[in-house]
Every structure is written in C-alpha cells, then in structure tokens.
Amino acid sequence: MILKKFNLGLARFTFLLWAGISTVSGTGCSKDAAAPQTETTETTPPAAPHLVSSTLIGEYSPAQLAGRVKDIPLVGALVRYPIRVYRLTYTTPDATGQPITASGALLVPVTTQAMPLLSYQHGTIRPDDEDRAPSYYSSSSEVYSAVSVLASTGYIVSAPDYIGYGASKNRPHPYEHAASLASASLDMLRAAREFAAKEKLALNQKNFLLGYSEGGYATLALHKLMEEKAAQEFTVTASAPGAGAYHKSAFAEYILKSDEPLNFLSTYVWVLDTYNRTYSLNRPINYYVNEPWATQLQTNLYGEVSSQAKELFTAKFRQGILDKTDAQMLAAFRANDIYDWQPKAPLALFHGTADDYVPFFNSQHAYDAMKARGATQVTLHPIQGGNHFSSAPSYTLQAFAFISQYY
Secondary structure, eight states: OHHHHHHHHHHHHHHHHHHHTTTOOOOOBOOOTTSOOOOOOOOOOOSSOOEEEEEEEEEEOHHHHHHTTTTSHHHHTTOOSOEEEEEEEEEEEOTTSOEEEEEEEEEEESSSSOEEEEEEEOOOOOGGGGGGSGGGOOTTSTTTTHHHHHHHTTOEEEEEOOTTSGGGTTSOOOTTOHHHHHHHHHHHHHHHHHHHHHHTOOEEEEEEEEEETHHHHHHHHHHHHHHHHOTTTOOOOEEEEESOOOOHHHHHHHHHHOOSOOTTHHHHHHHHHHHHHHTTOOOOHHHHBOTTHHHHHHHOTTSOOOSOHHHHBOHHHHHHHHTTOOHHHHHHHHHTOOSSSOOOSOEEEEEETTOSSSOTHHHHHHHHHHHHTTOSSEEEEEETTOOTTTTHHHHHHHHHHHHHTTO
C-alpha cells in the first residue's frame, strides 16, 4: 500500500534535515444539531492527573543512534545526548467523550539541561501495521530513527499513538477526526509533563508541534485546541504542520466532483466511516459506496477500491453533498474543518503544490482565512511541484529548521 511506503519513507527523508539544518532557516510567503459545536473559551488546568503508567523501553547511546543513520555520516555526527525511551499510558476521552486509556512514546535526552517539549504527530498507520505506532518503538516506526536523532539534540519528544493503536488498539482509529486527534495529543503532553515532574526532568516551558499528512492535520488541530482551551497550561512556541486536509468541506466537494483517478479513495472511505460512527449517522456502507466495493468493505474496510469517485460513491451520497441537502454529513465535515481560526504562535504551513493526495488548497485556504482573521505569525511555504510523497523531504528539512529558530 502506498501509505505504508510513504510513512517508512518519511522517516528516511527526515535524515536529510540534519545534513543541512545548520545552514537552512525557515522561510515564508507570503441535520443539523447532532454535530458537535466548536467552542473557543479557555478552560482551567485539569485537577486530575492523566499519567497512568510509564515503562522504560530502553536507553540508547549516541553511538547506537548514529548507527541507525550510518549511511549518512553527517546525520550521525549531530547526535548529542543518549536518549531514554518510555512507553506512557494515560487517560483521554475517546471520540464520544468517554474516558479511556491511551498510549504513546516519550523520548527523553539524558541531560540535566532544561529542555522543551515537542509533540510529534505521526502519519497514517493502517490497522494491519499497528506495530508502527510510536509506543512499540519498532524499527519501522517514524520515531525510531529520525525522531530519535531529533530528541538526542535536546527535545523531549511526546509521540502519541492516537486512539486505536497501542493501549487502545481494541477500538477503531477515528481517522481524521479533529477533536480526538487533538485531545489524545494534548493529554499525552499533559502526561509527559507529569512524568517529567515525577522524574525531576527540567522543562524550559517551550512547546513545539510537528507532523505531516494525518499528522499535519492532527498538529493543526492540536495547536488550535492548545490556544483556545488550554492556554493556561501550555503556550505554543512554534508549530509546523505539513500537508494536512484542513478544509474537509471543500475536500469533499473536490473528491465528489472529480473526473480524474484519485489514488487515495480507500483512505477517504475510512474518513467517511469515522464520521458515520462518531456523529451517529449509522448508515450502512452501501449508502456511500456502490457494489462490488460495498460488500468487500464490510469484510475489510481498508481494502482497495475504485480510484474513480463517480464510480465508487453512490449517486445519492454524491448528490446530497454537492446539492447541500445531506445536512448530517455536511455538519460532520464542518465540525472537522480546522482551517478558519486565528493562531497566535508562529505557524508555518508546508504543502506540495502538486499534492495528489491532499490538495494544496487546504493549506492555501488556511493561510488566507487566518490572515483575514488578523493572524500575524502565519506563513505559507509552498513546495513547488511536490506531490504528497516527494514533498516529504522538503517539508522535513524546512519544518525542523523553522522550529529551530525558536529553540
């Protein structure tokens, strides 16, 4: 599957950053009531602890970390501290608001220096690749090599599994559901801070956010949640999401109007299934998808489907969205639109201009809407000619260089 290859490739691409980070600096350019309502009021810090348990996975020396990137000597030369990797479990609400136990990996440099927290939101993980979730710390995970090198330079990295992986693997992953991606990531940060206090680790109160693809969407959702509801607990220092589907309403129209092959439709079915369940629409799969795929998806929701939207999706579903008559699903899309708000912290939006999985307009719309609302520290970084996969190395290089300005 292309997504699997992409996520493995992203970790490799990240290594390119370290060969050039010292010379690169960030640059910018410019239905119905059933759906949840967006709230923007601040809340007080939670009284109850979030951390449930912590388990040491291992301690890794600079030589071991450098050995993971031995084919790129300049990368290995940038390793600074040993790191300890822990599996944390913590409490967080699921997509319906019920408390559950979730998990993630915490990468801690071995130093007495006061360090910032960095929340790293991973990209799409198929359920049959579940061991690639951060808390397993497997060699195929995004956090194993590149992100471990990043941690060794002086960041405590909080890497949530999200709901549906690790400790919560018995639940379906709420794919591209903004609220639960953001809350699972924020609660992991809370658990990380509780762990730091317990272990007497020095934090310098800076907080950075990174992630690409689904991780980019989760990163922007987390940034929004932190500034609008958790500002008394955390201040976002800088955030650099990449290639996220931030404008769900426009993305749905783009897909359902398309006459061109779209290679990501199997994952879009996953999005529809998430919203169908989360917002209690509870429609059968054949409401959305034609045969023979409807029957196939009942057995394997993540199986391959037609790349032609007009062939895959039913006329009734398409018409309801394009004619604006499907109030319930349209409300679900709006509830997951995260492009139109006013961030306060420095925010860099990275996106390939030829992205064939998540169209560039998602970042353009976010940039335009944020500037219109008066945001003064948002920048748009088009990756000229890059598609969803070829843009990954440029994103990684530029995003880490961007946050390094604020370290």
